[in-house]
Amino acid sequence: MLINLKRIFKLVLPVAILFSILLPQKTEAYVIYGGKWATPNDLKASIDSTVTATGFTSATEHGISAWNSSNKIQVFNSTSSSPHIKWFASSADLGEFYADTLNYSGGVPNWQGSYSNSVIRWNQPRAKNLDSNRAKETGAHEMGHALGVAHSDTTNAIMRAEGWIYGTYPLTDDWNAINALY
């Protein structure tokens, strides 16, 4: 019985090791929070007057529409009094960051569940140093967070954790995240 087990083990182990080496490796690096919008193809985004006053209108408008080439996502620039996504800008120096996003679920700050709102903030005293394309890249990146995409494990994505892709639209890894989410 013991000899039989040993024989079986000898036969199975090399095959298993070989199989694990040859198994296709993970190619996507995107990360998602777990939460999502119930109607991603009908999201209203508003631009607060602070955005216009601080000169971030163009980058914000780009961020709003940057993901719209997906047939699953449609974000509209809206003047609705209760939009899904609100863009603000701070003229006070909030710290060493350009912009950030906080999502809400059921009116409570939360990255899980079904999103009810999202607040995107520009930190004007720091972000004003960005050139127009890096500001647009930041706008598209923040919109990605609002849609439920976290920082990617790859640098080849607009959702990269640090630095720039020197592009202004989502890349393959970003679209994979959207397709996995919605």
Place this chain on the structure above:
Amino acid sequence: MKSKKSKIVLSATSLLAFSLILIFTSGIGNGQKASSSSTAVKKNTPTYVSSQGSGITYKDFADLDARTELIVKGKKTKEDKIILMKDGQGLATDYRTLSGFEVGQVFKNENNLNVKEGETITVQENAALDGDVVLSTLGYQLMNSDEEYLLFLTPNLTEQGVYNIKGVYYGKVPTQQVQGLTSQIDLQFKGDQEDQKKLQAIFQEALYKYNN
């Protein structure tokens, strides 16, 4: 013949089980991975919910050290002011805390900023208590009162006499270590797992240079 057949069946079954274990443990199934940073973290501190975004980052300790004009060590004495602003829908648009920080030692003060040992300066912390939740920017965790920290600071660009922490959370280094784990620093950070690894390395070098 029968024995050969059963060996093949057994091998195939083991192989299937092995690959299923691999798939479930490595996330190869569909390539997606839930973010650990997204959940509210609770660990001997209030529940934190953090924003995500585009921070000004530092590639390593040398980069942080070189690009910082003010490096001090000391203790947070009190929270002077909680800045918490919300819009008509109750959505937070500003969440910060201005804290008093008693400077024990000044290691670097390149621009002769008005910071002296024994005096208290105001440090802007990127988090604020909102009811029973702390709203945080990019995973910043508030300093504990009367605990010692090494701070890498830069003047706030709009409020004179206020200092910001470099890279939101990069420049706040707790000097105390995790109890029982002498080589591990208590990062006091609520952000991404990947950032935690990077911070651990940066903090270790910072402590080696300024806390020995």
